[in-house]
Amino acid sequence: MDITFLGTGSGVPSKLRNVSSLVLEMHQERDEVWLFDCGEATQHQILNTPIKPRKINKIFITHIHGDHIFGLPGLLSSRSFQEGTSTLEIYGPKGVKEFIETALSVSQTHLRYTIKYFEVTDGVLFEDEQIKVTAMSLVHGVPSYGFLIEESDQIGPLLPTKLKEKGVQPGPIFQEIKNNEVMTLDDGTEIVREEVTGPDILGRKIAILGDTLPFDDVIEFVRDADLLVHEATFTHEDTKLAQQYNHSTSVQAAKIAKEANVKQLLLNHVSSRYQQDHLQQELEHLKEIIKHVTYVKDFDSYEVLKEGR
Structure with a gap:
């Protein structure tokens, strides 16, 4: 999982910061690219990255202020001219569909x-099965949302020494064992998956918030x-x-992250x-x-890592 920031400014674009947009790339996990918000000139920002508009299959809009949606018509149109033919899903507050279709x-x-x-x-x-x-x-004066992306836990790695003790040799059977909680071999040996695998690999958890005043429930x-x-x-x-x-300060954001035991805080939507x-x-x-x-800048990219990985 990698996050790339296409626009990190607020309200109006500046020479150093375009308006809001970021991309979550999950090529290895599920071969998908998700876009969060699409401020004016988002498609121009994409030209400075390896991101392909035709690969974007989901767009999430936090709220319908212009600095978060004015780039949508142009991006959607260009996607058609760049071999984009697959279905696109758009998630957003009431009014997004009307804006786009108009x-x-x-x-x-x-x-x-x-x-x-x-x-x-x-x-x-x-x-x-992979993600929620x-x-x-x-709290922003207009309907505004935060999105929580939670990756499912994965079964831990097979332990070859444990399998060898049970007389299991490497081969296609390894995958069968991993796919079944309990498996009986041809010789009658019963293999219990949790006895021959390491600890589960915990899924990653990402929170992407729209514009908001600080409030306790978000913690x-x-x-x-x-x-x-x-x-x-x-x-x-x-x-x-x-x-x-109806905005937050950097200190307010930091205190929320601290109270919530967040591992890494990325600050964006910064006033020029x-x-x-x-x-x-x-x-x-x-x-x-x-x-x-960190205060993020346009085109900064971050790999989303699980603590301890």
């Missing part, structure tokens, strides 16, 4: 693929996340301004009012709250 209709844009729309509400959006995605309402939502993406539109000295505009040296000073203060915290 823009495509007025511009007479005809897509070569089908879009399936899913209106986001609190709770599980979908779940399969849950949504939670945030349980992101609890024990391996990686949390949280907005930090304002720095600590502008707390009153953050409250006025702050220069890099100012953010560096703020970061030193944040590290006193939580050790693993």
